[in-house]
Amino acid sequence: MTKVLLIDDDVDLTTLLQEYLTEEGFEVTATEDGRAAIALAVANTVDIIVLDIMMPHMNGIDVLQRIRRLSAIPILMLTAKGDDVDRIAGLNLGADDYVSKPCSPGELAARLKAILRRSGSAVAGAVPDLLRAGNLVMHPGTRAAEWRGKPLDLTGTEFSLLEVLARQAGQLVSKQDISKHAFGRPLMPFDRRIDVHLSSIRQKLGMREDGQSWIQSVRGHGYQLLQDR
Missing domain, CATH: 1.10.10.10 (Winged helix-like DNA-binding domain superfamily/Winged helix DNA-binding domain)
Known part of the structure; x- marks a missing residue:
């Protein structure tokens, strides 16, 4: 199962997304602790990250920047609607995509699958093209x-x-x-x-x-x- 890490302090939203993504076949871990998230990403225990920009203690931009220094794991940002400054900053720092909050669980799942398709490895036994x-x-x-x-x-x-x-x-x-x-x-x-x-x-x-x-x-x-x- 594809392992997703949700990093967000919005408990209600995280619960909703966790339930939906689990039904879609993902294995989901949730945390609001940016430092714990960095450790999980660097340890290669997850396949993709959903990262909220606005978080207490350590904001999402700082988390993204620290992860990118150590890992190329796919990252999808959750940004406030219309907040172009955070969105552009995140993309410049290596985020793969973003979704504006509030977002539907269906849209988030579709974006995650699209990122995974783009960043996926070759099928075992297949000869990669050049x-x-x-x-x-x-x-x-x-x-x-x-x-x-x-x-x-x-x-x-x-x-x-x-x-x-x-x-x-x-x-x-x-x-x-x-x-x-x-x-x-x-x-x-x-x-x-x-x-x-x-x-x-x-x-x-x-x-x-x-x-x-x-x-x-x-x-x-x-x-x-x-x-x-």
Whole structure:
């Protein structure tokens, strides 16, 4: 069973989500203690984390930052509705997705399953495929990547976004298509997660010799992964 860790001090919401996710086939552990959550994440005792931003003693941003220093475990944030500051901060620090509170248990379960599909390992015995785009080599089966011959450290969401661009390297890919292929759903109005995650990927790839970013944006249209000259 997939092990989910709920980190939230809202007892009523946590109880509701725990009951629903258990019925959906998840094994759920709940805590409101950020330090305990960090220990569980680092010890690899859970498969995915649902993390509330607003918590006593240690807020969710601090918990996220400490976990990301030690683990690439998938993390879905719970944010206050309309709170773009926390949302963007979380995505910049490596969160894989977010859901605004109040949220339905069904939506949360669907988001968790989508993240797990994106970050899942290859099926046992399967031969992972290989994707090459210039200096970039990606292994979708194992979710590993190399850039210029060295390992490229990507979160699950970053891997999914870069894979979409790599499969169409040299071509402009609309944000709508990126969202559908990377997140499995249409792009919603005012949703900036693609921009935030791609900004992080740009930093990891560095600059071209001509001073340009390897990932070009065309305002209002989409993004393009440049090919080697």
